[in-house]
Amino acid sequence: MIVVMKIGASDAQLNQVCSKGEEMGFKPHVIYGKERNVVGLVGLGKSEMGIIEDMEGVDRVLPITKPYKLASKEVKKEYTTVDVSGVQFGGEEITVIAGPCAVESEEQIVKSAQYVKAAGAKMLRGGAFKPRTSPYSFQGLGEEGLKYLSQAREETGLPFTTEVVNPRDVDLVYKYTDMFQVGARNIQNFALLTLLGQTDKPVLLKRGMATTIDEFLMAAEYILSEGNKNVVLCERGIRTFETATRNTLDISCIPVVKERSHLPIIIDPSHAAGHWHYVPALSKAAIAVGADGLIVEVHPDPENALSDGAQSLNPDEFIKMMGQIRTVALSVGKHM
Amino acid sequence: MIVVMKIGASDAQLNQVCSKGEEMGFKPHVIYGKERNVVGLVGLGKSEMGIIEDMEGVDRVLPITKPYKLASKEVKKEYTTVDVSGVQFGGEEITVIAGPCAVESEEQIVKSAQYVKAAGAKMLRGGAFKPRTSPYSFQGLGEEGLKYLSQAREETGLPFTTEVVNPRDVDLVYKYTDMFQVGARNIQNFALLTLLGQTDKPVLLKRGMATTIDEFLMAAEYILSEGNKNVVLCERGIRTFETATRNTLDISCIPVVKERSHLPIIIDPSHAAGHWHYVPALSKAAIAVGADGLIVEVHPDPENALSDGAQSLNPDEFIKMMGQIRTVALSVGKHM
Amino acid sequence: MIVVMKIGASDAQLNQVCSKGEEMGFKPHVIYGKERNVVGLVGLGKSEMGIIEDMEGVDRVLPITKPYKLASKEVKKEYTTVDVSGVQFGGEEITVIAGPCAVESEEQIVKSAQYVKAAGAKMLRGGAFKPRTSPYSFQGLGEEGLKYLSQAREETGLPFTTEVVNPRDVDLVYKYTDMFQVGARNIQNFALLTLLGQTDKPVLLKRGMATTIDEFLMAAEYILSEGNKNVVLCERGIRTFETATRNTLDISCIPVVKERSHLPIIIDPSHAAGHWHYVPALSKAAIAVGADGLIVEVHPDPENALSDGAQSLNPDEFIKMMGQIRTVALSVGKHM
Amino acid sequence: MIVVMKIGASDAQLNQVCSKGEEMGFKPHVIYGKERNVVGLVGLGKSEMGIIEDMEGVDRVLPITKPYKLASKEVKKEYTTVDVSGVQFGGEEITVIAGPCAVESEEQIVKSAQYVKAAGAKMLRGGAFKPRTSPYSFQGLGEEGLKYLSQAREETGLPFTTEVVNPRDVDLVYKYTDMFQVGARNIQNFALLTLLGQTDKPVLLKRGMATTIDEFLMAAEYILSEGNKNVVLCERGIRTFETATRNTLDISCIPVVKERSHLPIIIDPSHAAGHWHYVPALSKAAIAVGADGLIVEVHPDPENALSDGAQSLNPDEFIKMMGQIRTVALSVGKHM
The missing domain is CATH 3.30.70.1140 (Phospho-2-dehydro-3-deoxyheptonate aldolase; domain 1)
Structure with a gap:
């Protein structure tokens, strides 16, 4: 120092x-x-x-020393590619994860999987355990939701990622999921991060809404330092004074992370915007700025969704958007 | 709406x-x-x-409806007093909790308890489970730390509060503590809040660094709605662009909470400031603005503390500060 | 209400x-x-x-009523195109303004103009009056700088925009410039905005670093309400807790402004990033998200620039970047 | 470096x-x-x-070097006292400035002066030139307002401070005022700061809503470096994500400024809170934390004020509050 x-x-x-x-x-x-x-x-x-x-x-x-080592590009100079049941994050292919905020029924999630697969998504998302700001909101279907997700995977071949919010549930979620998802609220739930670091399944780690980029990489370090090298980062917006969007998408996070870390990073435009009609524009920006992929909320019937309906695309809009971002991907030397 | x-x-x-x-x-x-x-x-x-x-x-x-009910002053008009093993929060007495950031040894915590009791503190604080930004930092002594805290209580008669970070540890911490502490990083760890709501011990709930006052009260609602009515709120600074202090103490939070909620609220000047030499000034402001108490970091030997040494007062400074805030308390019609 | x-x-x-x-x-x-x-x-x-x-x-x-009328898309539904000495903002063409932060000498600005024109920029930028955080920093050449800018325009045919910081200088700057620039620090310098609204030259209005999108449109309203309809907005980053970049580029500002207002809007990636090596990535994102153009800092010799050298591209990097964004523009149905 | x-x-x-x-x-x-x-x-x-x-x-x-010198306590170790027509800022006396947001009529400002003087205020405030977010709001009475302020001074003996927003008006305001006020929006209006530095009247400099403490001191440096040593700083809240108050009062700014600078600093609780009923609590906190004074909005008839009525105390509430803060001042070794 x-x-x-x-x-x-x-x-x-x-x-x-x-x-x-x-x-x-x-x-x-x-x-x-x-x-x-x-x-x-x-x-x-x-x-x-x-x-x-x-x-x-x-x-x-x-201070002189950076607090993270294993996540740092100073230590590992080549970019990492993370493999999730055959789907790659990092490299020249743009990977899109899509699906509803929450699993609501078998039919809803299977339909969602079919729609998003048809549009070109490579992975499915869907929450079985939902962290909700209000104790009076729908909290998710739990293990039943995980079973429906597995059913959707069986029918479509799409691997899925789903959130785990409680260290107690890590073993349960492990049995079903292809990739753990850590939500923004749990970015410093170190007990959870440590446990996930001890598993052998990839982790999608979302930045917290008041987390600096260095703290974000420190959270990844918690997982890496336990032995699990398969971490995919996700920028999903930070909290600022601006209220026109639910959060402020920190698009600059991508080039900064690409400079400081070797880990792949994707963008969640849905939680950043909070309104589905801003999602296509932000998705195009995400691809153009150099993100390795997207995680997008898509619901077969957003108006009747049990959570986050306002920020979910319907299948038609999602197909349209996928066509647009495919062209943007080509324009920056990538493909989908 | x-x-x-x-x-x-x-x-x-x-x-x-x-x-x-x-x-x-x-x-x-x-x-x-x-x-x-x-x-x-x-x-x-x-x-x-x-x-x-x-x-x-x-x-x-x-929106028209407030998302919280049980925490709201619209629903319960009288201010709540929370009793922690005979110590009161709310009302005309200012209650000070003091002690080190982390329990480091039996001697350290017993000494701390003796010092802070002598200076007029009514409760002891000390972390046995420490959430640390870096996986390479000291993580706390675990159950051993809880035993040392109990020892300190036995020797001084001071009840204590200690942080619980993992839902798995709630039963363990319950056996020892007088009051659970939920740290800023866990303000939206809903699995933890729900479990604490099902216990019969008081909870000290710290505001998160990007949590609005309404979300803060929603987090309290998670605990209240499970049946535990003994929640004490704690303002400890929010994250802003200003870097001169570790966080920005949102002093206005006190009158706003006093208007919106019946729950008692105290201030943590140590985590807000991040530097011990700002702590006395902020403590005086806290009492003057109407907080029901303080939680202050005091260490018998701050220069050799295993965590947060820079923001801990030594016993002499703490005694001096307690004298000052006693006078300020009187000036606003309260006592200590 | x-x-x-x-x-x-x-x-x-x-x-x-x-x-x-x-x-x-x-x-x-x-x-x-x-x-x-x-x-x-x-x-x-x-x-x-x-x-x-x-x-x-x-x-x-x-509140029910929006505070701005003339800037609102509710009132004027068609997007506005602003003409600056033959260069268009708004519509299907991406317009790039480029040049150094400050005019330093005739040679420097003429060279800059030649370089940026060769690379495809349609307008030149360069500050003659510089608002600097420190009173001890270079404050600009004043009228001499305006003369050099005019010289550069004569030699290359590029119209230019230059900042005015003092209401007293409006008449002087008017004599030379093609477009007034209002910097982020002056977004609520209402005396200045009012005077500019009374001229007949276009205004490039930069968002302040703590200005909400609605306040940004209110500032535009000050100009519009005086009769000057030729306002081009510019997003240049807002202040947040993140320090990895100089400011946080609020990329979502573009789709939000496109929904709320008819005015054209461009992005300044240089001030947002604060480091030239992030500028190409952010520029690509800007075009992909739907901005009508860019204003980019380019200096013939950034290492010896008198201000903002660290965020200025050198001519080679600028040429390379222009090629990249041309492709991105095509991918979103625009051209340059 | x-x-x-x-x-x-x-x-x-x-x-x-x-x-x-x-x-x-x-x-x-x-x-x-x-x-x-x-x-x-x-x-x-x-x-x-x-x-x-x-x-x-x-x-x-x-960086190693601090960007400010003259404002720094490293360079001048003794705290500065600023004299405004016989009223002192700095030292053991708490100085309160009070009055309406805007001068509306001779009667209104004279009455205001009488009320605030009776309650113990030492100086009067009142805006003749008002910077308003909307071009459609009341912009102040201009020179007429300055005359009414002078009339109020004559009748009560209270010196006054009034805002200047335009460099062009510095000479005019100089003729009437005892102390220039620079508002939060003009903290980086360097043309204005430079001119004020060339006068011999004291300046009340308000922190901007996105200004760091170091930038705040740099703005003071602009005035000091021109030769005017009579600067009084004023903390009035910064912009954060919290919307319960108009701004977030950064109470920690006081001990930080007291450590870094020798200049006196007061607090404006009215603009920070945005609601008059939070003003007394924040004022008590301001005195307890060590501020040298307050500037408070008081209006003889807040419900019919032309601006900022919601944050203005009526005379009765102001008298009550003055009694309270007098006691708090004594408790921290000061007097009023």
């Missing part, structure tokens, strides 16, 4: 910083400046830089 | 909105304006207002 | 709201609900809805 | 950074780390650190 001393800090204060740094396991290295001095603390000492920050004569402390 | 039609929307579009509303279980009621018309949909119909929002000719839909 | 009464509000309180509404020039219209009542106040009364919001028995007040 | 190299950056890349640094006028100083190297660039070179940030092998660049 770099310790910036105050203008006019005394030699004694500088020496105390050096001593404290040594005590914490660092090797101090002073740079004498015209206006103020700076101490580099080299090595892998105790990480609590706040302690130094609060010493007399210290203006600020700047 | 109120449906605002577009300027120039046709009669047919207006009629479709009314029909759809009726279909969803509402009674439509049209207000004809000079510039545009408005439809009131009265009653308790299906709540997916997004569906109506996306109909032709509709400009916007405005 | 719609007045939502509290649960249990008395008849007297309801009547007071109706009387107050009438006094303010509205016609009150009560909707009796199961749980609570609602009052519609119809007509064009005094706009201070806060007064009603603070009356006894009132829970909330919801 | 400190240049952090990437893990695995080559020696050649390190050398290029050193050379570039020298070329820019710095003295390079390499610290060799276990994992990565760091280059300190010492001295006062060219400030564009983005150029270095974009070089090959560079991970990040960290």
Whole structure:
């Protein structure tokens, strides 16, 4: 870490910083400046830089080490491709996951799977365990929902991803799913992340609505550090002062993640927008900016959906949109 | 809900909105304006207002009903007092919880308890299960930590609150704690909230860093709606663009919650500030604005703390601060 | 406006709201609900809805009327095309404005103009009056800069846009420029907006970093309401908690503005990103999402630029990027 | 500045950074780390650190120098007291400015002055030039308003502060006012700040709603660097995702500014809250946290105010509040 001393800090204060740094396991290295001095603390000492920050004569402390290693492109330079039951994330193919917010019935999810497959989606989505802001809202069908998803997979051949919200359910969901989904609200549910890191199934990890990109990669690190290397990231909008959309899609997250990490990343335009009529435009932007794929809410009958109907495309709109993004994919050297 | 039609929307579009509303279980009621018309949909119909929002000719839909009931002051007009093993939250007494971020050893927590009791704190805090942003940071002592906390309680008589992060640990923590603590990262861990709502021990519920006040009260509703009426809220800072402090303490949250809800609410100045030297000023502001108490990080030796050392007061500073806030409490008609 | 009464509000309180509404020039219209009542106040009364919001028995007040008219698509349904000395904004052609942040010398701006014209840009940008966060930074060449810009226009035929920051300079800038530019910091400099509305030259209006989309359209309304109909909007990123990019490009702003307003809108990826290597990806996203054009920082020698060098493309990268976005434009049915 | 190299950056890349640094006028100083190297660039070179940030092998660049000098407590260690026609800001006395948002008539402002003086306010506020989000709202009385303010001063002896929004009006406002007020929307209206720095009257500088504390101090630096040392800062809330209050009062701004700067700072609870009934609680918090004073909106008849009625206290509430904050002031060792 770099310790910036105050203008006019005394030699004694500088020496105390050096001593404290040594005590914490660092090797101090002073740079004498015209206006103020700076101490580099080299090595892998105790990480609590706040302690130094609060010493007399210290203006600020700047961290040098990135908190994530396994997720970092500095450590692994080649981009990772994640395989989910034969479907690839990363590389030159754009992969689209589609389906309803929640599994509502066998018929609904099988129909959804058939529609989205016909339109070109490679994977199905559908929630069996729903985290809802209100305790009075529909909370999902649970294991029954997982069975319907499996039925849909059998009939269409589409692998599926589904959310797990409780560490207790990891084993249950494991039995059915092709890919775990971690929702935005659970980005720092470390108990859950750790357990998922101990399984051998891929994880779709959604960014939280107040999570910085570095914290997002730290959450991925929780999974990677337990041994599970198959993490696909998902940008789904952050919370800002703007209320015209449900969240603010942070489209720049894609080039930033591509620079800092080797992990594949897709975009969820449905949760970002909160209104289905903005979804096609945002999907085109997602492909153009370099995302590896999309996860889109599609419902056979959005007006009667039990959750998120307003942000779900109906099958016709989804087919139309898939045609549009196929062309955009070609224009940036990818295909679908 | 109120449906605002577009300027120039046709009669047919207006009629479709009314029909759809009726279909969803509402009674439509049209207000004809000079510039545009408005439809009131009265009653308790299906709540997916997004569906109506996306109909032709509709400009916007405005919700009328608040999503929380049991947490609302409209429903219960008298302020609630929560009793935690004889310590009160709510009313004219300011209650201070203090202690280290994490339990590190029996000696550390017993000493902490003695110090904070001597200074006037009524409850002890200390984490046995720590949610950490990095998988490589100290994660807490687990059940051993709970035993040390109990030991500290035995020696000082101070009840304690400690965080539970995993639904799986609720039974274990229940055996030891006087009050569950739900951290900011778990504000929408609904599986955890539901389980805590089924216990008979009080819950200290911290606001998430991107949680609106209404969502905060919704999270409380999850606990209340399961039957546990003993919820104490805690404002601990929200995430904004400002980086001078770790979070931005939303001090206005106190008068807003006091207007909307009957639940007691305290402030955590330590996590809001992120630097111990801002804690006394923020604590004084917290008491002056009308908070029912504080939860403050105090460590017998902050420079060697295993977590959050930079934001922990040492015992001397804590004693000094307690004297100051006692005077501020008197100035607003309360006591400690 | 719609007045939502509290649960249990008395008849007297309801009547007071109706009387107050009438006094303010509205016609009150009560909707009796199961749980609570609602009052519609119809007509064009005094706009201070806060007064009603603070009356006894009132829970909330919801506005119905949009604050902007002339900028609204409800009022003017066809999209507007703005002509700047023969260059069009709006319609099926993507228009790219490019050039350095600041005019530094005649040679620099003439060279820049030649480079960006060769790459396909239709307009030149360059600041003569620079608003800088620090009083110690380069503040621009003033009128000399305007002369150099005119020289560059003469040599290349490219019209230019340049920022005006002071109402006092409007007349001076008018003499030279083809299009006024209003920077993000001046989005609510109403004195400036009013003066620009009284001229007959087009205005490029940049969104402020904490401006909602509705406030952005209100700022446009200031110009339109003075008689100047030639406003081109520009999204350039908003301020959020994320620090990986200089600002967070709000890409969703494009489909939202296209739904609410008839005005053309372009994107500034350079200020949003703050790093030139993110600019090509964001530019492709901008075209794909439906923006009418781009304004991009290009400098003949970014490493020695007097401002914003880090976010400026060099001519080679700009040429390469222009080729890429041309393909993306075609993929969404537009051309360059 | 400190240049952090990437893990695995080559020696050649390190050398290029050193050379570039020298070329820019710095003295390079390499610290060799276990994992990565760091280059300190010492001295006062060219400030564009983005150029270095974009070089090959560079991970990040960290600034060392604070961008403000004259506003900094590092440079001037004693707190500044600003005198406004005999009224002091800074020191042990709490100074309250009060009055209506806008001057509406001679009677209204004279009455306001009498009321607020009777309650203990030391200065009057009132807007003659109003920046309004909508071009259709009341824009203020202009010079007529300034005359009424002067009349109120004559009758009560209270000096006044009034907003100036246009550089063109600085001379005019100078003739009447005791203290210029710069509103939140003009925090980066550098033309205005520069002109005010050239006058000899004190300036009340309000923080912008998306302005960091460091940018706030930079705006003060604009005024100070022109020679005017009489700047009083004012925190009035920042824009966040929370909508329960008009803005989010950043109460922590006070201890942070007190640490970084010697300038006095007051709080505007009225604009922060947006509702008068939150104002007393926030005012008490402001005094307790260490602010040097308050600026509060008070109107003789808030229900009929031409602007900001909802956030204005009536005279009775203001008197009551003044009594409360007097007690809080005593509790923190100050007086009113």
